[in-house]
Amino acid sequence: MLGAPLVVRPDYHLHLExxxxxxxxxxxxxxxxLAAGVTELGFTEHAHNFVQCRTIYPPDNAWIQTHCGEDRRRWDIDEYVRLLDxxxxxxLPMKVAVEWDYCPGQERALARWIDAYPWDFTLGAVHWLPGRDGGWWGFDMPDMATEWAARSVDEVYGAYFExxxxxxxxxxxxxxxxxxVIKVFGHRPRGSMAGHHARFAAAMAATDTAAEISTAGLRKPVGELYPDPTFLAEIVRRGVAVTISSDAHEIAHVGFAFADAEAAARAAGCTRRTVFTRRVRSFSPFPA
Ligand SMILES: [Zn+2]
Ligand SMILES: [Zn+2]
Structure with missing residues (x-):
């Protein structure tokens, strides 16, 4: 007789920085x-914390190329992989990954880093939009948040989703x-985002990219999960797989509000999370 399926409950978005x-x-x-009921830890340090990986950013990203060099980490990616491996x-139940910023034009540099190590999974993100006067805008960074007031919220959302x-x-x-994550500070567009959500979800389905359900939004001014329930339902309807993650930058946030995220996934019609090993995926049901 088969027993209950093995329940794996990973947190696939953790920062050591x-x-x-x-x-x-x-x-x-x-x-x-382990105390929070998380059975597997996927570390996903920001690419910008590794000195070698700054090649994935455009040369005109001032924060990355200057400010970031002074007060962010200057870690060695080999050391990171060696420590976790x-x-x-x-x-120990460890998975090794990096949170990669997608910056248009830098795809070849990014592909080189992705091919260079036996990652368990590759986590992509968009945190930078083109600046109004050249350069790049980190729209989720508190010290760049005044820029929101100078922008059309609808256009910013559109640019992000594209x-x-x-x-x-x-x-x-x-x-x-x-x-x-574009909603991080709680700015709300006037127009419907349904078309953007549909195209984005369709692209995830077509490319077999899993969508992260992140509890980080609950700790931000917006105060809700990423993605919101309507967008999550669209994602699930199209057959896109999901992970659940905390995006913890503090140890206390590992596994943060996972029961809420699992409930949201279930409400959207999803019953299982994705588990990755050396970029091969399997699935695990949400805990009962
Ligand atoms: Zn992020
Ligand atoms: Zn992160």
Missing amino acids: RYALTRDAVLRFVEVA GLRAEG LATTAVETRLFDVFAHPD
């Missing part, structure tokens, strides 16, 4: 994860992070 690239820091994440070899759709069409990503 406020801590250190050390065994101790990772073990603290593991401890909190080493802990996995010891039997870029996100182009990002998944590159087929570089197994999972797309926080699919409607």
Whole structure:
């Protein structure tokens, strides 16, 4: 007789950047994860925290090329992979990935980094939109938030969804992070986003890219899950697979509000999450 299916409950979006690239820091994440009912940890450090990976950003992204160099991490990607792979070899439930920014024009550099290591999954994201006077705007960054007042919210949403759709069409990503993060500060467009949502969801389905249900939005001014229920229903209706993640930058946030995200996925008609190993996917039912 077959038993109940094995329930794996990974958190596939975790950042070490406020801590250190050390065994101790990772073990603290593991401890909190297991206590929160998370069975697997997928680390997805920002590409910009690795000195070598800044090649995936356009040279005219001032924050990345200057400011970022001063007060962000200057980690070595080899060391990152070695640390996490080493802990996995010891039997810890570890998955190794990076959160890659999609920046148009930088696809070849990005593909080189993606091919360079045996990642468990590739997590794509859009955090940068073209600036009004050249350069790039980090629309989700609190210190660049005043730019919102100078923009048309509808146009910003449109630009975001177009870029996100182009990002998944590159087929570089197994999972797309926080699919409607553009709402982070709670700016709401006047027009309907249904067409943008439909095109984006269709691109995820056509390219077999999983959509991340992220609980990070619950901790941001917008105060809701990414993606919102209507968009999530559209994603699920098109047969797109999902992951559930916290986007924890603090250890205490590992597994944050997973029961809420699982309930939202169920309400949208989805019954299972995606599990990745060396870029091969399987599925695990949501816990009862
Ligand atoms: Zn992100
Ligand atoms: Zn993140």
